[in-house]
Amino acid sequence: MSDLEAFRSETRAWLEENCPATMRSGVGESLTSGEGDICWGGRKFQFKSEDQKLWLERMGSRGWTVPTWPTEYGGGGLSKDEAKILQEELRRIKAKPALVSFGIWMLGPALLKFGTHEQKLEHLPKIARGEIRWCQGYSEPNAGSDLASLATKAEDKGDHYIVNGQKVWTSYADQADWIFCLVRTNPDDKHNGISFVLFDMESEGVSTKPIQLISGYSPFCETFFDNVTVSKTNLVGEENKGWTIAKYLLTHERTGISDMGMPAPLNSLAVEKLGTVDGELEDKMLHHQIAEHEIDAASFVFTMERAKDEAKAGGDMGAFSSMLKGYGTEINKARHELIVKVNGSDAFEWEGQFSNNGEIARSWLRTKANSIEGGTTEVQLNIIAKRILDLPA
Amino acid sequence: MAMILNEEQQLLKESAEGFFNEKAPISQLRQLRDDKDETGYSKQLWTEMSEMGFAGLLIDEDHGGTGFGVMGAGIVAEAMGRTLSASPYFASSIVGASLIKAAGNDTQKSTLLPAIAAGETIVTLAVDETSTHNPERTSVKATSAEGGYVLNGMKTFVPEGHVADQIIVLARTSGDAGGANGLSLFLVDRRAAGVIADRTVMSDSRNWAKITLEGVKVSAENLLGEEGAAMKALGPVLDKANIILASELLGIAQECLDRTVAYLQERKQFGVLIGSFQGLQHRAAQLFSEIEVTRSAVMKAQQMAEMGGDVSWFASLAKAKASKTAELATNEAIQMHGGIGMTDEFDIGFFIKRARVAQTLYGGFNYHADRFARTSGY
Known part of the structure; x- marks a missing residue:
């Protein structure tokens, strides 16, 4: 053996x-x-x-x-x-x-x-061991797609920093124990003035406020820092070199968001919900839309497989992850639009046992954020245009 | 099987791209078109392709081929899509050879396969009779008569039909049009009495023909495979053929993107390079994404075909996706080139004119999306 x-x-x-x-x-x-x-x-x-x-x-x-x-x-x-x-x-x-x-x-x-x-x-x-849960402090009210314009300030106090500012869209900040956070350590250099620091969410001066979304869920928070002390032992990498780490992490995040595996075929959901007439879905347009979507979805699953095989063989994912993120999230949105169509009026029930408190509607609305979080689809297209296709700025 | 090219395939890709760039760039197709060349392809190119082993990629070594399989054949087809090289490669080396391999007896294999691999004999398939692909609708009749058959009817959209030596004709030996049973395959000599091959010049400047069969007599030895069971062999061959067409369409789409991006990097308007406009950048980036996703579907189908077994789901997926993407790429290429993209002098227009024909052959997006759905069980 x-x-x-x-x-x-x-x-x-x-x-x-x-x-x-x-x-x-x-x-x-x-x-x-x-x-x-x-x-x-x-x-x-x-x-x-x-x-x-x-x-x-x-x-x-x-x-x-x-x-x-x-x-x-x-x-x-x-x-x-x-x-x-x-x-x-x-x-x-x-x-x-x-x-x-x-x-x-x-x-x-x-x-x-x-x-x-x-x-x-x-x-x-x-x-x-699952003892500490982390959240990510990246976006700010004035730094969304233009993340590098972030302004949360970390003032150098010798062996520690004093952090002041606000983050937004911090996933599960209210339930997290520690935060990894991008802060500004040099106001005069946009990309080379950002540092990557870690601190306890129970530190004095940290507060969070959940944001309710259109889905009714509150997975994101606003996070406020008021004179928070952060030891320099918790600076990751060099001071002012945090953007490199941020970019590395975003690549990971994008690959993660796009990796949804092979979801259950929509046609089985449709047949289960609607039944068939002479072996086919009665709604011919739905039949066509599902086929067209499943062709794209299957092709995308094979693309994830290919990307993994290329990475294993030593290829550099780099900007390719932007393609995966952009395409994958749009596919997921399209899929949920079809799930809603399959379920007709039942899809929009918001409360109650029958719908498990509006699971279909809330999941559908949640997917609208897929193409915004982790860099919008448009930002991904910008990255492909510049870094893969080498189009001029 | 990992979804990456192995060393041998990588080498084949490089040598095929180098070969077609040098020996058969688009200017060759333009020349053939302008000269109204009677054969529609360069015989010298075909000889050289055969010497390179391209004509025998799907033929095993015992029959004079190189036995590279569907992956290899797809890699070469993709390279040909990039330069729009015209040759009997698809009709003879892919479809003709596969069908003889799948349905032929030992004699048919040993006479025809080495000749195809050497580029000496061109064998094509005549399947469709109407403007939409549907083998089961076949109404060309083969009636048995004195130790053989007599064929009557008409076929259309036959690749290399007017230059082929042998035409494999799908004909009905029993049953009515619309049924899968009762169909048989026959090897018909194009020069036989009663065979009329009308060359059809199409938008892609390639070779096509309408074939009329008027009381064509063939002997029983010309039956290819079992009588009445043609679809058993033809179905899988059409799957393979569609995977190769998808590979060519992928090459066309990739070339359209590359040429368009190069144009965006050099064309100036409003005092700046037009590639700096986000409106164009996003269109190009979107097209890049579609092509990469299509590449995966095509590669998956090639690999599955290489492993054997029923690949109808993968073949239809690849052909549907590649058709949709080629349509997008060729349309976008013209749009992003602007006015110059509409001129005959500029090469980009050749791609859309080939792509639509290759998309349509053996079923376009709608046919294959529907077949994909049916094979998925809905």
């Missing part, structure tokens, strides 16, 4: 024993739907069940919440091939993710690349 085969059988046995039955539900929640029963971890997190807590503890203790991170930082230390096997085995038993967090898919990779050994030791294991 090869090493990988041995790893597979050990993994299978361990999962069989350690993944609680209620954590094997089938399809995982996607970030584009409601809160559901995702385990976000963190100091404030209320576990939905004992099993959910147990599942996180068991996976966290093996580092399998972050399989490829080094073991010294709380990861699983697995090779890419082993991590792939773990994924396959998790999928085989339809395991729910033990932990989903911005720490895992955003801050972690940035710290691994830009952080000091001490910073990694301090923060990564807590992310891996």
Whole structure:
């Protein structure tokens, strides 16, 4: 038996024993739907069940919440091939993710690349075990698409900074424990005057206010900083070089947002809801629209697969992630428009048992932000035009 | 199979692009058109393509081919899409060869396949009878008579139909038009009595013909495959053919984008390069995205075809997506070139005129989107 085969059988046995039955539900929640029963971890997190807590503890203790991170930082230390096997085995038993967090898919990779050994030791294991939940302090009221014009000020006080300003669209700031934040350390240089700092959301002077969206959800907050003290040990990378980290992170975020996997075929949803006449949907236009959409959606799924294979073979994703983000989010919006069409008037029920409190309508409205957050579709097109097609400024 | 080109395929891609750029750029197609060339392609080019092994990409080595498979054939078709090189490659090396491989007996294979691979014999397929693709609607009749058959009827939109040596004709041996059963394939010598091949000059300046069959007698040995079961062989061959057409359309779309971007980088209006206008930048970036997504659908279909089995879902996906994207790319290319894009002197117009024909052959977007839906179960 090869090493990988041995790893597979050990993994299978361990999962069989350690993944609680209620954590094997089938399809995982996607970030584009409601809160559901995702385990976000963190100091404030209320576990939905004992099993959910147990599942996180068991996976966290093996580092399998972050399989490829080094073991010294709380990861699983697995090779890419082993991590792939773990994924396959998790999928085989339809395991729910033990932990989903911005720490895992955003801050972690940035710290691994830009952080000091001490910073990694301090923060990564807590992310891996789901002890600390992170939020991202990027956008500001006057710095949206033009993110680099951000103004939140960090004043140099020797061994620490004093931070003043306001962030907006901070995802789950009210439930997060720590924030990774872009601050201005030099007002005279737009891109080379930004630094990347970390601080506790319980620090004195930090306050948050949830923003209610058109979907009725409040996943985002306004976040205020009033003379917040941040130790310089929590500066990641060099002072004034935070934009490099921000760009690296945005690339990660864009790839993440675009990666939705192969969603359930819309035609089965339609047939289930509407039935067929002579084996076909009665609404011929809907039939056509679904076919056209599924052709684009399948082609996009293959594009994600190709991008991953190219990255594995050593290709540089770079601006290609902008294409994935732009295209993927538009596909998801189109998909939800079709889901609404399939469900007719039922789609717009906002409250009540029948609709699970308007799940279809709220998810549909939530997708409208897909092409705004993480850089609008138009910003992605700008990046493609300039960095891939080399069109003049 | 990882969705990247392996070393061998990468080499093939580079050599094919280099070859067509040097030996058959668009100027060659323009010359053939302006000269009203009777064959519609350069014989010397075809000889050189055969020497390069391009004519036998889908033919195994035992029959004189190079056995590169659908991936390789698609890579070459994409390169030809970029230069709009005219040759019997698609009709003979893709469709003719695949059909003989799929349905032919040992004798048919051993006589025809090496000749196709060497570029000496051109074999094409005559399938459609009306302006929309639908093999099951076939009404050309093959009636059995004294140890053979007699063929009557008319075929249209036959690639290289007026220069082919052998035409594979889809004909009805039983049943009525509209049914999949009762269809058979026959090898018909274009020079046989009763075969009338009318060359049809089309927008792409390539070779097409209408074939009229007036009491054409063929012997029983000319039956290709089982009588009455043509679709069993033809279906998968048409899938392969559509994947190759999708590859060519991808090449056309990519070339349209590249030429358009180059134009945006040099053309000035209002005192600045027009490529600096966001209105044009976004159109170009959107087209780039569509082409990349199309590339994935085409590559996936090529790989699935290489692995064998039923690929109708993947083939229709690739052909539908590539047709839509080629339509977008050729339209956008003209729009972004402005007035000069409408002139015959400028090459960009050649792409739209080839793309629409290649889209239409063996079913365009609507046909394949509908087939994609049916094979998905709705």
